[in-house]
Amino acid sequence: MVRANLPFVDTYQTDRGWEALGDRTRRSIIECLAERPRPVGELAAELPVSRPAVSQHLKVLKDAGLVIERAVGTRRIYRLNPVGVSALRDQLDTFWDRALIAYKSVVEQPTKERS
Numbered sequence: 001m002v003r004a005n006l007p008f009v010d011t012y013q014t015d016r017g018w019e020a021l022g023d024r025t026r027r028s029i030i031e032c033l034a035e036r037p038r039p040v041g042e043l044a045a046e047l048p049v050s051r052p053a054v055s056q057h058l059k060v061l062k063d064a065g066l067v068i069e070r071a072v073g074t075r076r077i078y079r080l081n082p083v084g085v086s087a088l089r090d091q092l093d094t095f096w097d098r099a100l101i102a103y104k105s106v107v108e109q110p111t112k113e114r115s
Helices: 013-020 024-035 040-046 051-063 082-108
Strands: 067-072 075-080
Touching: 013 051, 013 082, 024 040, 024 051, 024 067, 024 075, 040 051, 040 075, 051 067, 075 082
Parallel strands: none
Antiparallel strands: 067 075
């Protein structure tokens, strides 16, 4: 029997991170936030989209767990979420490790000489 008070675990949470990064504007926002935390207005000033569009992109990034915000007076300051970014990094590291191991096994296989 499953207990009703157990938290729901979204096993595909990191997939949302990759999907969120599929958009060029969101990748640009991530690049800006990698430099330093910023409010929406500052992000919009650096991007070729409107302030409301930046807010919509930030919502997608927040829902994917890649960005977090904190209130400073009447403004919200956005920054990268180290936990979300680290999860993506771990997935990428796992992918590359597997790819390199597979490549190594292919390269190290003896070749059959043709007669």
